[in-house]
Amino acid sequence: MSDTKVNLKPGFVGDIMEELKKVSWPTRKQTVRLTLVVIVISLIIAAYIGIIDVLLAKVLEFLTQTR
Secondary structure, eight states: OOOOOOOOOTTHHHHHHHHHHHSOOOOHHHHHHHHHHHHHHHHHHHHHHHHHHHHHHHHHHHHHSOO
8 A cells, every 4th residue: 555645734724715715706697507418518518428228229129039
């Protein structure tokens, strides 16, 4: 195992807090809108992959059926 230690210098946490104050945080409206975009795109991709999966399963079933 590695013996790596995190070196917490005095003021490290304070520096982090100062940097976080400089961050341009999105508004609640932007966050909700972008979250919905991610969900919708994820559902579209899931449906696409699901359709491809069903079609490939049907083709494989057709090709492997005994005649």
